[in-house]
Amino acid sequence: MAKLYYRYGTMQSNKSNQIITTHHQYTTQGKRCLAYTTPIDSRSGHKKIKSRVGLELDAEYITDDIFVRVKQEHDKEKVYAVLVDEAQFLSKKDIHNLSDIPDLLGIPVIAFGLKTDFRNELFEGSRVLLELADAIDELKTVCQYCNKKATLNMRLRNGVPINVGESIQIGDEEYVPVCRKCYKERLELV
Numbered sequence: 001m002a003k004l005y006y007r008y009g010t011m012q013s014n015k016s017n018q019i020i021t022t023h024h025q026y027t028t029q030g031k032r033c034l035a036y037t038t039p040i041d042s043r044s045g046h047k048k049i050k051s052r053v054g055l056e057l058d059a060e061y062i063t064d065d066i067f068v069r070v071k072q073e074h075d076k077e078k079v080y081a082v083l084v085d086e087a088q089f090l091s092k093k094d095i096h097n098l099s100d101i102p103d104l105l106g107i108p109v110i111a112f113g114l115k116t117d118f119r120n121e122l123f124e125g126s127r128v129l130l131e132l133a134d135a136i137d138e139l140k141t142v143c144q145y146c147n148k149k150a151t152l153n154m155r156l157r158n159g160v161p162i163n164v165g166e167s168i169q170i171g172d173e174e175y176v177p178v179c180r181k182c183y184k185e186r187l188e189l190v
């Protein structure tokens with residue numbers, strides 16, 4: 001049975017690199033694999049997934065008719081996997097549409113994203129993926145300030161931690177992965 005996968009992590013947890021290498025693994029075996037991202041992320045330029053180690057992958061934007069689009073592609077030529085970057089920004093409806101792909105077409109969907117925003121609240125897309133996904137994996141990275149595992153994203157403005165403002169602000173330089181203890185200490189919550 002094809003599955004809906006959710007692989008979540010903090011900033012700098014290697015998500016883009018993983019999506020690109022997963023795509024590479026499928027295609028080098030001659031297995032067609034479709035890559036998608038969200039229109040809200042213009043950081044990487046138009047329809048491009050970029051990793052910090054310099055790899056790039058062309059991706060289409062997710063739209064309301066994503067299920068139909070994948071089905072049309074699959075009818076033309078067999079699709080072995082669907083990859084989704086920045087899945088945290090998707091709507092509940094988008095995730096439901098994505099979940100139809102394994103259920104009705106038998107194609108696995110592997111979604112990558114951030115679990116929570118800089119206030120440590122779940123993104124909508126992430127919440128629905130945690131509710132619906134068949135398999136959930138955490139991509140790990142280390143806290144910016146100590147040696148513990150990072151579980152939260154801290155927002156920095158001019159190097160100063162803040163936890164106010166809009167939830168969606170693209171641009172890595174303003175966010176760092178931190179552990180819960182450092183998050184509290186830096187924001188003076190303790």
Ligand SMILES: [Zn+2]
Nearest residue numbers: 143146179182
């Ligand atoms: Zn820490």
